[in-house]
Amino acid sequence: MLIIESAAREVVKNWEKGDLAAAVRELSNVLTRIDEDRINHAGAIAIARAQVNDELEIDDEPLIAASENGAWVSAWIWVPSEEGAEINEPRHITIHEPQAHKPCVVETPDLQWLVLPDEGENNLTNWAGSGGTGDGDTSELIAKVNTDPALGFGHSNWRLPTIDELKSIFGHENAPKAGIFWSSSQEKGDEFYAACFNFQDGRETSEYCNNSYTARLVRSFE
Known part of the structure; x- marks a missing residue:
């Protein structure tokens, strides 16, 4: 669809x-x-x-x-409505129920997030163009997802989230529960560091681009 x-x-x-x-x-x-x-x-x-x-x-x-x-x-x-609940009440919903070893898409207000298989375990990556030792870098990951309809669920506009977008979902039911995640926001004046968000304690961090962390790609509703 x-x-x-x-x-x-x-x-x-x-x-x-x-x-x-x-x-x-x-x-x-x-x-x-x-x-x-x-x-x-x-x-x-x-x-x-x-x-x-x-x-x-x-x-x-x-x-x-x-x-x-x-x-x-x-x-x-079929999803029955709860007695007394407002049918049009905004809710965080899961489009594809997360499962181990399978990609899925989850929603938070205004955004769709791509959860890759075994998030935070086997899909660690370096920041774009860092030439590090992880499994490729974020630019390669984005290219792979946007050219594979099965992996990207038919969309070709997945990207890294900004640091503010990562901060905005902290504590939401569909947000990561732990782990350090890359953002698209590079540190001003330093090409070797990028902003990350730690979902374990809710802190923004500045990480060396050669390090290996998790990337959860995002797209805006069209």
Whole structure:
């Protein structure tokens, strides 16, 4: 659904610019890829349908997000409203329930956050361009996520959060519970240090770019 929404927004954007034909062609390409995914992963869809119950339903033509070891099949999950609760009350919600060894997306007000597998354990990285000893650097991570639809959940605008964005989610239910996380904010006057946020104690820190810490990428709602 996210990739269709993105394509639809491009149609509107290009229509406003007077280039509707290009946007419609891109939308057509997206729909073609969706149809091909359903054909290529018919077995996964059949397995998913076997899980249907009173609280989980799957459309006749679900969306598919292929990954290295399988495929995600879109489904509808029934969530009953709490008695007396306001239906439109703003809440922090989880789009994809975090699971070990699988990426997921969680939301806080105004932002979506990409939680990579085994966050804080096996996905440590250096700050962009530091040439350190970690598993690549943050610029390589961003490029990888934004070019892999399965890893980026159909989006290509993931980025490092600013230090203020990291601070803003401290204590939220979908925020990290511990660990030091990179921000996009480099220390003024010192190219070798970048601002980080420690979710263990809620402190902003200045860390050497060659060090290995965690990166949780973010994107704004479109």
